[in-house]
Amino acid sequence: MARLKLHNSLTRGKQDFEPIDPSHIRIYACGPTVYSYAHIGNARMAVVFDVLSNVLRTLYPRVTYVSNITDIDDKIIAASQKTGETIDVITKKYADIYNADMRSLGVQAPDIQPRATDHIPHMIALIEELIENNHAYAADGHVLFDVPSFPAYGGLSGRNRDEQIAGARVEVASYKKDPADFVLWKPSTDNEPRWDSPWGFGRPGWHIECSAMAAEHLGLPFDIHGGGADLKFPHHENEIAQSCCAHGDKEDLSSFAKYWVHNGFVTVNGEKMSKSLGNVTLAHDLVKDHAGETLRLTLLFAHYRQPLDWTEKSITQSKKTLDRLYQNLRDVADVTADDTAEFPPSVMDALCDDLNTPKAIAALLALAKEAVETQSPALKAQIIAAGNVLGLLRQNPEEWLGYAVSDDSVDATKIEYLLQQRTEARTNNDYARSDEIRDELTAMGIAIEDTAEGTLWKKI
RNA sequence: GGCGCGGUGGCAGAGAGGCUAUGCAGCGGAUUGCAACUCCGUGUACACCAGUUCGACUCUGGUCCGUGCCUCCA
DSSP states (O other), rough: OOEEEEETTTTEEEEOOOOOOOOEEEEEEEOOOSSOOBBHHHHHHHHHHHHHHHHHHHHHSOOOEEEEEOOOHHHHHHHHHHHHHOOOHHHHHHHHHHHHHHHHHHOOOOOOBBGGGGHHHHHHHHHHHHHHHHHHEEEEEEEEGGGGGGGTTTTTTOOOHHHTTTOOHHHHHHOOOOTTTTOOOOOOOOSSOOOOOTTOOOEOOOHHHHHHHHHHHHHEEEEEEEEGGGGGGIIIIIHHHHHHTTSSSOGGGTTTEEEEEEEEEETTTEEEETTTHHHBBHHHHHHHHHHHHHHHHHTTOOOOOOEEOOHHHHHHHHHHHHHHHHHHHHHHTOOOOOOSSSHHHHHHHHHBOOOOOHHHHHHHHHHHHHHHHHHHHHHHHHHHHHHHHTTTOOOOHHHHSSSSSSSSSSSSSHHHHHHHHHHHHHHTOOOHHHHHHHHHHTTTHHHHHHTTTTTEEEEE
């Protein structure tokens, strides 16, 4: 069986994946902060880690994939103040929309989807531990992580402290002992969300929730920690600092998570898509206009660490590629899949090579072509199995291609009538009439195919 | 300023020290009344300049260009 290799941000290289416990793989990916709709960049992360967890599941007997919802954050508070909706309403609304949109993209729900606000006691306990270990200090109702107490700080993002402080746009609050210190806990006013704590009523800082939830649901150290590339600094760097200083080895950054996997950005016109730039394309809008599977393939068409430029053209191409695959599947409709066939090695090799989805898709296309040529039961099963891991080809080919229409968006009776008229015209060599009918059908959004067994129609 | 990533055929996008993915589009052909569907065939592409090598698109150094991070960000 192929050996999984992953690019580990911690070591900046591709390396063999050596599980901490081969009988149980544990993976955590930073999920969304729910104050607005997810954009396609957020979706990329969800799709990438969905595929990664699928790959792990085919390789190992047990996998626990945790991806959180952050439902306490200053941006949520700001959204609440702006819209007048309560925090609970906002976070529930956008968490539900996020999950629904991701489901449309074929993303399976993570095994565990913890919410930050369900883990305040865990965070407080973690902070207390850091204070006890002299890695954090309370000041002015805040608790701050003492960065100089952790000399290994900066190892993930590869920056040393002296360099980054010079010229960095760090606002140094008066209560900070060191400019790089970051907030673990901060005071809340009466109209902000607040929890009682040893340091007064307040709320957690941005990074502590992931440290607390990962430890709670996976235990330390765990195998893989993931997220978008922009989380590397400061979010993941700070998670490592908190977790290593509280529970792990202060010399060993991998004592929190062994492998760090970061997906690249989705860009628009070559520029990063981000909420702050305002050039976002929302997953929620895209799923209205395109099949989720098409969007998913578009995201998988580039290697996960490469930037991906989001264009209508790329969506069209994915759609056509899926059409081809479904067409191939339709061409082996009469073949009974041989479910004892092994997972296709060419696809697995590609996926095991640092999740090379473009290569895996190419391998899948080759398999599909071969399956049609050979009408092989084993190949058919392999296509379906590969599709499943990629989260593709889960639909009925007839329906995908429009040969079977389950809704009443077309008038089948009328189409059949017109086709009958056309067949008659053709029999009489009345091709003018025949073409006229075809034009009429085209105008109705119906394409026709003349085959030896008669004329087929499909919705386009 | 510091750290990082990338420049591959018309487009998208893998890959690799010599065996030149894949998809889409284009072109030619088969099939068709004409189409559509399908099938077959078809493209000396690796930013630039040096170097290493028998041989580099792939390694090394430099140049140019693009882009990302440096406490809002997937």
